[in-house]
Amino acid sequence: MNIILLGPPGAGKGTQARRLVEERGMIQLSTGDMLREARTSGTELGKRVAAIMDAGELVTDEIVIGLIEERLEKDKGAGFIFDGFPRTLAQADALGDLLAKHHANLAAVIELRVDDDELVRRITARSTCAKCGEVYNDITRPIPEDGKCVVCGGTEFKRRADDNEESLRTRLMEYYKKTSPLIGYYYAKGKLHSVNGLNDIDRVAADIAAILD
Numbered sequence: 001m002n003i004i005l006l007g008p009p010g011a012g013k014g015t016q017a018r019r020l021v022e023e024r025g026m027i028q029l030s031t032g033d034m035l036r037e038a039r040t041s042g043t044e045l046g047k048r049v050a051a052i053m054d055a056g057e058l059v060t061d062e063i064v065i066g067l068i069e070e071r072l073e074k075d076k077g078a079g080f081i082f083d084g085f086p087r088t089l090a091q092a093d094a095l096g097d098l099l100a101k102h103h104a105n106l107a108a109v110i111e112l113r114v115d116d117d118e119l120v121r122r123i124t125a126r127s128t129c130a131k132c133g134e135v136y137n138d139i140t141r142p143i144p145e146d147g148k149c150v151v152c153g154g155t156e157f158k159r160r161a162d163d164n165e166e167s168l169r170t171r172l173m174e175y176y177k178k179t180s181p182l183i184g185y186y187y188a189k190g191k192l193h194s195v196n197g198l199n200d201i202d203r204v205a206a207d208i209a210a211i212l213d
């Protein structure tokens, strides 16, 4: 079963994707994580996209489609969670073609709905475990008092360079201009399910589970 998690920055896509990986053995494909990996490994691609990402703009369709294509070849046969991809209509068309090529289909597109004020609150309080990528939040999901990641015991946590109010404003505008048309696109294809992303993490997870089962 392949699904897309769709929603603005901070909606909870990464948090929910990690739960689905743990609970259902699905494979998370986050283009944001792949691009950040490329940056830290200092590849040519990483250098090319760094400034664009820090500014909060979208990198080119060609780059992210290439990344997804590579992973679909490599991890054949499993259920994918597309997290942060597609983000444009061109990416959505390309994903449709790639899935068709692999004789795979799309079970559902889950839209996480969260208003802008809450997104700003969430993003400016976000941190992740440097070792395993577990997502934390200063307010709603704090790092345990002993300073150890609940998943891997790691003690180093980091904040993203683009998790500041200025880049976030650009990221939100990019979302409304370029990504939100996908809501209509997948509605027309009969794939769209919307979930209230303002609920707590467990409730959102339960609502997603109900859609998938």
Ligand code: ADP
Pocket: 008, 009, 010, 014, 031, 032, 033, 035, 052, 053, 054, 056, 057, 058, 059, 060, 061, 064, 083, 084, 085, 086, 087, 091, 162, 171
């Ligand atoms: P968020 O958690 O805020 O939704 P991501 O980690 O998914 O953000 O993405 C971080 C940045 O990486 C984006 O602002 C953009 O620059 C780039 N990026 C990630 N996925 C895509 C994509 N599918 N298309 C274009 N740019 C992308």
Ligand code: ADP
Pocket: 007, 008, 009, 010, 011, 012, 013, 014, 015, 016, 122, 123, 125, 126, 127, 135, 136, 137, 138, 140, 141, 197, 198, 199, 200, 201, 202, 204
């Ligand atoms: P996205 O991948 O969509 O950008 P994340 O999963 O990284 O979003 O979540 C953004 C921030 O909000 C993180 O700090 C996370 O801990 C927190 N968060 C995620 N889901 C919820 C929720 N349902 N309620 C409150 N905070 C949440």
Ligand code: ZN
Pocket: 129, 130, 131, 132, 133, 134, 149, 150, 151, 152, 153, 154
């Ligand atoms: Zn960890």
